């Protein structure tokens with residue numbers, strides 16, 4: 662599975678970093694960025710929770 666953040670949509674709410682810090686972190690402006698595009702298997706569930714919780718629907722998981 663792969664994950665990406667739509668940078669146009671992200672508003673920096675930070676739900677992704679809170680729910681799945683293994684995969685997401687903040688950039689210098691406080692917006693979410695993906696640390697590792699290829700999801701570690703152990704992080705898949707947390708990442709799916711982050712996808713569902715992003716208020717801007719900016720997280721997209723594929724594969």
Ligand code: SF4
Pocket residue numbers: 666670671672673674675676677678691692693714715716717718719720
């Ligand atoms: S939860 Fe969504 S809007 Fe908030 S930082 Fe993460 S990707 Fe951006």
